[in-house]
Amino acid sequence: MTEQNPDWTVKEIGELAPDGDVEIPEAALESFNIPFCPNCGEGSILKTDVVFFGDNVRRSIVDECYDKVDDCTGLLVLGSSLTVMSSMRYVKHASTRKVPIVIVNIGPTAGDQLATLKISAKCSEIISLL
Template sequence: MTSDLEIPVRGDATFDRAIDVLRGQRLAVLTGAGLSTDSGIPDYRGEGAPVRTPMTFQAFLASEAARKRYWAGSHLGWRAFGTARPNTGHRALAELESAGIVNGLVTQNVDGLHRKAGSRRVVELHGGMDRVLCLTCGQQFAREAIADRLSALNPGLEVEGAIRANPDGDVDVEDAASLVIPECTVCGGILKPDVVFFGEFVPVEVFEAAASIVRGSDVLLVAGSSLVVNSGMRLIELARRRRMPIVVVNRGITKGDSRAAVKVDAGTSETLAAFAEALIA
């Protein structure tokens, strides 16, 4: 594989130790928001990350005003978020899977960029912003269809100029009292992006699919996650109990550093590209 980025880690002792751990093994991969920053999506906790209060599932259910604020911000953010494209790191992981090195990929991201990059066995722990779910009947809708309905119902909502979407695809909106939210066309129920809000649990079957990828692999590679979210640490603990080596790639400290066989403190895109170049014969 060739990369369009300069690789600063090649020949570094830590990088070489990571390659020694990864070479010849079947990899389970866990990715977080740090992998998508090179695609223009900010992360939650890195340097310069916005300070914000996320929408909780309880507030979304309890308050129509909260739903209006959320949908206004999510709609505006989607126009920027939905056009993001995979970066070198996403493409490197897809190539590693095609080469039979990556057994499967688990992501905490909701941006869908792994699927866009060509990864096939992907478990989205926290769902995907490109889908919308009815909370009453369970009907799923394509996000673009709901976005078109929102635009038609609220012609004054669109704004001109660049919008910086948050990591989960929304922007902060102060006043959305006049917003009209589309209802489910099947049952008239409440619509919600098919993502796990704060206060929700990862569905059991989704976590089991993620755990299955880890159990079927030899090494767990973590890329771009601070591992603050419990779902990621549960997979780290699963790997540790199975005595699987763990390789962490992230700028800055993560909760998994003490459990890692190797920690590479570097950017994820360039490091994953270098991994692919070294591991694909």
């Protein structure tokens, strides 16, 4: 993507919000070159291995995350508003198990009422102290 869009910079698209969202101007969208998968050819758009809003997390990944929460002694949430069930489900699960939950986020989150400790700060500031 970088090779095909070398001028697609913060100056072109704007600053990211703390949750990673950004309002991309129409001109930036018009100038974006869509990369195609080098293995599948020209007809297949290259997509990153992330879950976008509206997509579903694979069941195997959901189950693996539940297993990790079952095995943990504490849950640390960094920089998430927890507004989507994809992440909030693990906070709820940890709470049910009486696992301590620490949330670091600027502003409120959907999981604040379940948190053992809520730190309202930038993640980079907190991580640098650990």
